Amino acid sequence: MVSNRYIFAQESRGIIPPEVVPKVGLQGNGEGLVWEAGESALALAVTEFGWRSARRIRFLEVASSVGAPSLVALAKGFHVWSSDLRDESAWQRWAGARASSFTEAQLKRFRTPRLDLLDERTWPHGLFFDVIFLGSPFFMVGPTSEQQAAFCRSFQRLLALHLAPQGLGMMFLNPVRLEPTGGNIRQTYADDCLKRSSFAVMVHQPVAEGRWHSQWLQEDTLEDFDAPLHLPLVFTLRRRNASIF
DSSP states (O other): OOOGGGSOOSSTTSSSOGGGSOOOOOOTTSTTOOHHHHHHHHHHHHOOOSOOTTSOOEEEEESOTTOHHHHHHHHTTOEEEEOBSOGGGHHHHHHHHHHTTOOHHHHTTEEOOBOOTTOGGGSOTTOOEEEEEESOSOSSSSOOHHHHHHHHHHHHHHHHHHEEEEEEEEEEEOGGGGSOSSSOHHHHIIIIISOTTTEEEEEEEEEETTEEEEEEOOSSSTTTSSSOTTSOEEEEEEETTOOOO
């Protein structure tokens, strides 16, 4: 298990000293929201979804923001691409990595490229990843169904092009963000983020520290599957007919 010192929060146990963190309020595009990043990092820290630590694992985090999950992946020994829409945000992830006492050898496994999920020209060319991680499937506060659908379809496209044959896509979801705003976000999420035509989808929910209940997601709507929606969710996506690596 990875220590909570890798989990970004607004308290003194954060990975970056509070005095060097810019005081930026929550913006309309979601910037400034750090708690969900911390929750998804914790989910990554305390779970094992079939990867073998002995392998060289390429890990891509999309929409990283402060990059707490990326730092957890780095601590697990992965080769990490911690990406975000804006080049300017890379300093936060580098500051977090340095403040977390990673060695120079570990930092050589850490990259911070720019990636715009809605612009394929910015995607990594010629690279395949064992894990592609999205800490929050919502790219802005209060998205409409149309905006959410475009974001989810792009993530599915990224998986189709850059997920290794035995790779694992991961999405963290805080269910309170599913409240409909400007359309049926819940159904849009189910239709576009979790399309089962190309990927087999499994949903995981915590039942105790380090223990998760998992089940295959086969129903057409999120309302129907057997999991309480007041708990965090982790969805894993695998190419159909691909075994867990």
